[in-house]
Amino acid sequence: MTDYHPMWTELGLDLERHDVLLEALGGMYSDLFLGQKNRPKSMDYFDFVVSEIHGLRVKELQDHRAAGGKVVGLYCVFVPEDLILAAGAIPVGLCAGAQFAVPDAEEVLPRNTCPLVKSSFGFKLSRTCPYIQASDFVVGETTCDGKKKMYEILADYHPTYVMEVPQKKTPLGRQLFIEEVHGLKAKLEAETGRAITASGLAEATRLIDGKRRALQRLQGLRKARPAPISGLDALLIVQIAFYDDVVRFTEKVNALCDELEQRVEHGEGIASPNAARIVVSGSPMAIPNWKLHQLLEESGAVVVGEESCTGTRYFNYLTPANDGTVDGQLAAIADRQLETNCACFTPNDERLDDVVALARGWDADGVVHYDLQFCHTFANEAVKVERRLAGEGVPLLRIETDYSEEDVGQLRTRIDAFLEMI
Numbered sequence: 001m002t003d004y005h006p007m008w009t010e011l012g013l014d015l016e017r018h019d020v021l022l023e024a025l026g027g028m029y030s031d032l033f034l035g036q037k038n039r040p041k042s043m044d045y046f047d048f049v050v051s052e053i054h055g056l057r058v059k060e061l062q063d064h065r066a067a068g069g070k071v072v073g074l075y076c077v078f079v080p081e082d083l084i085l086a087a088g089a090i091p092v093g094l095c096a097g098a099q100f101a102v103p104d105a106e107e108v109l110p111r112n113t114c115p116l117v118k119s120s121f122g123f124k125l126s127r128t129c130p131y132i133q134a135s136d137f138v139v140g141e142t143t144c145d146g147k148k149k150m151y152e153i154l155a156d157y158h159p160t161y162v163m164e165v166p167q168k169k170t171p172l173g174r175q176l177f178i179e180e181v182h183g184l185k186a187k188l189e190a191e192t193g194r195a196i197t198a199s200g201l202a203e204a205t206r207l208i209d210g211k212r213r214a215l216q217r218l219q220g221l222r223k224a225r226p227a228p229i230s231g232l233d234a235l236l237i238v239q240i241a242f243y244d245d246v247v248r249f250t251e252k253v254n255a256l257c258d259e260l261e262q263r264v265e266h267g268e269g270i271a272s273p274n275a276a277r278i279v280v281s282g283s284p285m286a287i288p289n290w291k292l293h294q295l296l297e298e299s300g301a302v303v304v305g306e307e308s309c310t311g312t313r314y315f316n317y318l319t320p321a322n323d324g325t326v327d328g329q330l331a332a333i334a335d336r337q338l339e340t341n342c343a344c345f346t347p348n349d350e351r352l353d354d355v356v357a358l359a360r361g362w363d364a365d366g367v368v369h370y371d372l373q374f375c376h377t378f379a380n381e382a383v384k385v386e387r388r389l390a391g392e393g394v395p396l397l398r399i400e401t402d403y404s405e406e407d408v409g410q411l412r413t414r415i416d417a418f419l420e421m422i
């Protein structure tokens with residue numbers, strides 16, 4: 001096995017703490033993922049990616065930088081990956097899903113901040129995320145208040161650029177976001193010294209749409225009964241989509257889908273055909289946040305969809321046709337991103353339609369609404385989701401949690417009761 005310690009030293013990681021983190025992650029991964037019965041063979045690739053999570057992929061980023069390229073970190077699906085690729089840079093989603101560095105963040109940020117915000121900031125403070133260390137700068141966004149204020153503080157520790165995302169999907173909001181996409185283009189060109197051309201951008205968008213199509217194909221296969229893949233594995237794949245090489249990742253997801261098609265044809269699945277089918281909706285689950293899926297699937301349910309930024313909100317939207325000029329493509333990218341039904345928008349009623357469509361289309365027996373603690377946008381919107389689903393006759397369980405293990409027993413009891421009820 002390659003020893004990556006010299007690379008981690010070069011990146012300025014706290015080696016001692018980083019070793020502790022990797023060991024804990026490795027143990028958790030084998031317990032949760034490798035022990036699943038009847039897993040698709042093509043999950044081997046994704047297991048390999050996780051086994052090299054802070055190794056090979058980080059080395060690829062470092063090699064890219066050594067050859068003069070840039071790496072750009074991001075935390076939100078609103079930051080257009082294709083624009084970054086078109087500048088010859090590599091976009092990479094940053095670590096934000098572990099309790100590990102939350103106490104570090106709480107030394108600086110208020111405790112009553114969402115765990116995703118605390119985790120991302122804590123990883124920087126504790127010097128345990130090689131991805132932020134390898135990123136030349138981070139692109140933040142003005143989505144929720146927690147993140148946008150955190151970016152101001154993060155800028156004291158790491159080069160940070162913030163895009164403005166409108167709060168309303170009006171013509172004025174659209175105009176603002178198109179200008180912000182132009183602003184990001186200028187920033188990327190200044191950082192990389194490379195002009196974004198119409199052909200380069202079209203190619204990058206083709207790649208990103210290809211990744212989204214592969215994930216849509218995977219999501220489509222989860223309609224089958226029995227489900228051909230576990231919710232845990234499907235969630236993991238979307239989490240990996242944020243940082244793996246786009247071409248290789250797309251190929252591997254399509255290869256997995258070929259295998260899943262065979263399974264569906266032969267009526268093979270990961271769970272019994274009678275297992276309760278659950279849709280999860282709400283706050284994103286950044287890697288390695290597997291807590292809710294673990295609890296649901298250990299209790300005998302199977303998760304068949306995530307209305308989440310680590311789910312349909314990441315891959316549902318494709319770039320609309322445009323005139324092929326740089327300006328036309330940038331407007332199309334802005335329109336594509338603005339389709340995202342994030343709770344940061346007001347109103348955001350389209351999200352309610354998305355949840356219903358997922359529950360109905362995937363023949364779900366119930367929906368679990370997932371709020372990260374102190375995530376006010378999704379917590380408030382849960383009221384509307386609850387009312388809408390009640391009107392549709394779809395059972396709903398509302399869960400509010402963080403990244404710690406403290407409430408696991410209580411959550412398990414509530415989940416068991418919910419599954420029994422449906």
Ligand code: SF4
Pocket residue numbers: 075076077078143144283284309313340342343344
């Ligand atoms: S939930 Fe909203 S703010 Fe969070 S990643 Fe998704 S789009 Fe961005």
Ligand code: SF4
Pocket residue numbers: 114115116117143144145146147283284372374375376377378
């Ligand atoms: S989960 Fe909610 S509070 Fe946390 S970063 Fe996302 S939108 Fe903000």
